[in-house]
Amino acid sequence: MSQAALTAPTELRYVQYHSSKEKIYLSAIRQLISDDLSEPYSIYVYRYFLYQWGDLCFMALDEQDNLIGVVISKLEPHRGGPMRGYIAMLAVRQGYRGKGIATELVRKTLDVMIERDADEIALETEVTNTAAMKLYERLGFLRSKRLHRYYLNGNSAFRFMLLVKEHPAAYEYDDEAQAQLPIRPPSA
Amino acid sequence: MADLSKLSIAPDQRDLRQQHQSIAPLQFRKKRMMTVDITSEFFVAASALDTGQLVKDEHFTLFEAVGALEIMDPKMDSGLLPSGESVEHDYDVLKELLPGEVIGIMDQILCFEMTWHMGHPLSQSLFTSAYIDRLLWPDPKTLEQARFERDKTPGPGNELLHLVLRAYCLGLIKTCDFVRRSIMSEQYYEEEDFVVSLYHRKLLDDFGLADISMKLEDAMAYVARKTDLMDLPFREALLNRLEFRKMLLSAVQLDGFLDHQRARLWEGCLELIPMLSQTNKLGLPSEKSFSIKIQRKLASSVPPRPIVKISFDEALARLSGICQNGRDAYRVLESHSGTHLMTFVLTYQSRKPQPLVYIRCLLQSLVFSEMRVLGTMTLKQLLYDDFEELVLPADVLVDPTNCDIEAPQDPRFQISKRMDAFATKAANAEGVDIELRVYTKEEPIREVSAPNKVMWSFPLSSWAYYYKLRQMEWTVQMGFELEVYQVDELAGMYWYLHHLASTRLQHIERIRTFSTHRLKRIAKPSFKQKTSFRRSFSFLDFATLEASAIQSFAEGLSCLFSFLAYLGLIPAPYHPLPYSTPALRYSLRVRPFLSVSLPEVPSYPEFASRVSLHTPERDAGDPSHRTPLTKIETNDQASSILDVADQALKAARKDWESISKAKAETARCVGCEDWWRTSVKNVVRACITANIMIATSKKAISNAASKDVRDILKVELVKSNELYHAWWMVPRISAK
């Protein structure tokens, strides 16, 4: 598909996370994600995802096992309706960007979600984050709405959605009412 | 939770922890609380868990996880002080101030006031000022207590501080109180647009406007009198600021008066702003008088956050915006029917830059408060008037005397009962329509050819359906403005807009048929009846023109984007992508409309056939892979799409030009005529540009005798804020 995906460095390994790996990788994951945040997440946020949905988290590691990129997600019924996957965090180390690493990480998490019967997949990204928007759009996500002043810094977000299945029953629930807390605060 | 090192109680920070602990028990003792050290038990319990293992009940949601704080993390722990730093902000608020310093402080807190209006919390703006802090804490029981010396007996002298700066601060705080209360009494985007939190402080809400105005007047009298104290420019600068404060305070007061007097106060504020701007340079900075440390005294769980700073120029620009919009909001009172009011609200709210929350709430309160619309009409009057204008001219259903009838056997009694039910619940319009026609003795329309086929007018359902269609059009159009649609969706979304507008056109025709039918059956219409019918037909005529203008422009753009996709100059509509199919993306896009049973959302196959989704796949955007387009292929297919676009856009231009010439009364824009005209003029410009783009494309095709058209044409999509009108995304097409 994309140019980026084709030129992904071959020496990287893509590894699924597991709680047994917390000691080795968690602080590196936190560091990588925090680099682009103005407000840090407490450790609870990471454990909230990793403890419950470790299998949806993928890491890109180089030959020395340094963490180059990570994606963290969850999958659960959305307000009693469809099974909704949610990509919570995604980051690739500076200097390694634009090589298709994030695309590969996202594809891996999507594949597991779909295998685990996801009906739809959602995420948010800042309206100015061109790289992230391009990445998700190329995979088939649509912008479903603009979230006004979603982040602490006052910036707006787009909610991106990917429908995996047609599921008329899910149309009944109200996607709009509940304000969700931004999982990804703004970059500084 | 295991792995306590992650909780940041690292050995090197032990001394800080002790410092922290030594304060805490003292505070607890005051409240007669018993504290027990559970550190060792906690360690034992925690050691039973593996690293990364989470103890969490099912009510611990992502929301809580995000809200959780880590003790001893400087960005999360509000009690953590870097060693050597003091808790208290040590600034002497009683020190004598130079006139320049007073001006500097006044201008600084004005900046804070504006950042608060812009959506930042008071804790990061006004409440970081030592002066404001001293006036508001401890909570003053009388206005006299709200002074800088607090318990001390005020000494003589230092009037610039005790009289002048204090009056200014009191005026500003009271202004914030009015602003906050008026916002809280209306609908707004909580949290996102405005932070109401006061952190357990009060904004002088117990004290009245008159007392605080008096303080401002006393201060003005003092400055005017003390000719020996300072140079004229300083005196004038101070007087202007005090006068401005007094004026703004009166402009925002909450006395429920809806009249143009208030607009004059806003105008008065506006006139003073240039003076504030010119004399800002006399101010001396007073950086030390505000500090984020004051946040620690507020009832808040988060660590001190940075002060949000804006320049004085930006603050004045915001302030001018508030004053202008405040003044203009009162023009809504000129709207004399629901249709005019609707145009006003839409036009006013879409002005750029967008009016701030306070202003939007001000408009809401003018439109509707204390059960009155625009201070005069009841909701029922407004609704009935709108029914009459759209679907029921001079009809017995909207006769206001119906509700005076008390005899149940009188049909008007029954009508009144049912109309009320509809107006309050807005539900089951069709059921009410069917019941009502018994009492109105409605004569259905019968076709001459098939007399058994009867058509009923269904007035209330018609009215509701009209607005439903209108809202769906707006929803789709907002998507263009907010850049929600991707490039490959534009052809489809403009087709959908075209589809909605043409559905509305048919619906307007249906309404017109029934009104005409009813008018014919009135033997000798009275003057009043004639006037009512004339007004309704004028509305229907204008709505027809407007819907047709939207329909054609949307059709033209849909075809233009299809043409560009056909050539491979932009991605094909809903082209296949790795994790998605075109049909799934279409389903997602129309999802918000699926619960609206009528009009039905077009099925995917129908939609696809309309949007030229049969566009051959040509690896859009990737010139090395594409198959060459022969001239013949281009002429036959692309040209025919272009021809349809051409016709539609020519019609659109004609329609939009007619709209731009409509009288304010016809266009239902009394009160906002100037803004409305500007907006229509921009649509006309967009439409003319679209026509030029078609001409450019046609020329390129006819010149492309042997060449591939794609090597001749260049397309650029224009960002929403650079368009003539955000709803009409005319692309820039040029010959290479």
Ligand SMILES: CC(C)(COP(=O)(O)OP(=O)(O)OC[C@H]1O[C@@H](n2cnc3c(N)ncnc32)[C@H](O)[C@@H]1OP(=O)(O)O)[C@@H](O)C(=O)NCCC(=O)NCCS
């Ligand atoms: C977003 C992020 C994860 C992308 O990582 P990545 O490995 O560079 O992504 P990929 O290489 O897979 O794809 C990115 C695409 O965006 C493009 N891109 C990158 N920066 C861009 C820019 N400023 N403008 C336009 N396109 C851009 C890349 O060229 C690439 O597209 P291509 O394949 O057509 O060349 C990375 O930039 C990042 O870590 N950012 C900070 C954290 C963040 O924003 N996370 C996303 C939150 S939802």
